[in-house]
Amino acid sequence: MPLNIHSGKSLNSSQLNALRPVQNKPALRLLFVHGFLGSSQDWLSLVEYLPATWDLYALDLPGHGRASDMPIPSDFDGFVENICQQLQRLPDSQALENPVPDEQVPVFLVGYSLGARLLMHLALQIQQRNIAIAGFVLEGGNFGLQLGSEKQERWQNDCRWIDRFAQQALPDVLHDWYQQPVFSSLTSEQKSRLVEERSRNDGKALAKVMAVTSLAKQEYLLPELHSAGQSTQYKIYYVVGEHDAKFSHLYAQNKVPYEVISGAGHNTHKEQPHIYAQKLTQLLSIAQTN
Structure with missing residues (x-):
């Protein structure tokens, strides 16, 4: 669906924000999903450090930012559905459902904390939703509680x-x-x-x-995510701050490969935007060549 896009402005959805759209065909397209309390503006500090050929978008989750007054979904799937609705508002969104090899712009989703947890749910629904996502970058996301x-x-x-x-x-x-x-x-x-x-x-x-997205309400996703991580359909990358002891231990204990952002704690993209952007560029460049 065609969109009238202006850099740094809201699109035809109060939730979707064009951080830096590329006029010509971009090398890839990113959609950022913030954490609890955050907004689409949280990712602005990354823009200057990411490749100029990348199309950059971010959304405001219900209850946050410009979407603070919209109805709150009643469960995790409702939040995932909301993210999918924003995907449909991206340029060339029809290609997500009907991808043409060598013509589609790869779409990667990047989430922090709550955003990462929501993207974990979406990653496990890719096949049933029949959408073409190239990969996920999950920053400080919890798999859920077992007991x-x-x-x-x-x-x-x-x-x-x-x-x-x-x-x-x-x-x-x-x-x-x-x-x-x-x-x-x-x-x-x-x-x-x-x-x-x-x-x-x-x-x-x-x-x-x-009340809806409490970790206590989330299913334990690690076994399914382990299986999904072996998929050739899309890539999943986990990112943790060097000083985030809780999540470093969580990932190491569960034998989940993860990337470390030097000099950062839990919120790596806010604390070390330059280093985070370098890591993101490295990971997604590798993902496109594999």
């Missing part, structure tokens, strides 16, 4: 956050949110800047998102 006791404990913890997001002043909640161990690599200045940025969101909408 019922783990899920119960996580749900109890998340419910406390859900109540706070719904009832309390958002800056106060965010201040405490970024004190969690997973964000320990951030400086006080970085945390303050994130609190300021994220305070533009709507707390009640975020509470609804968290």
Whole structure:
């Protein structure tokens, strides 16, 4: 479907943002999916470091950014369906369902945290949805919890956050949110800047998102992802920050090959955009030659 595209502007969807569309045929097309609390703007710092021949897009998930007032899907599949709807708004989207060898622009999906978890679900639905995705880059994404006791404990913890997001002043909640161990690599200045940025969101909408996408509600995806990782149809790459002890341990423990971003914690693309972009360029260049 043809689109009237302007660099850095919203397309004909309030969710889809053209970070840097390429006028001529691009070498590949990227769609970025942010994490909980984030927005399409989170990826702007990468643009200057990525190849000029790449088409770059990002979306706002329901409850975030320009999509903060849209209805929140009722389950993970609803969020995945929403991402697929945004894929249909990309240029040449008809080629995703009817790919022509050597003519289609390869499409890669890049997700962080919640975005990575949603893309894990999508990766496992590629065949049934019959869409041609060249690969996935998953940054700081959790496969899910195995034990019922783990899920119960996580749900109890998340419910406390859900109540706070719904009832309390958002800056106060965010201040405490970024004190969690997973964000320990951030400086006080970085945390303050994130609190300021994220305070533009709507707390009640975020509470609804968290209630639906809590890790406690997610299926354990690792066995299926292991199988999918052997696929010749698409590639899956995992990315972890050097100082993200939790996810480095998680991936190593489960024998999942992963790429390390030097000098970064959990949010690698925000903390080290230049290094992250270099790694992304390396991975996707390899993916296209294999």
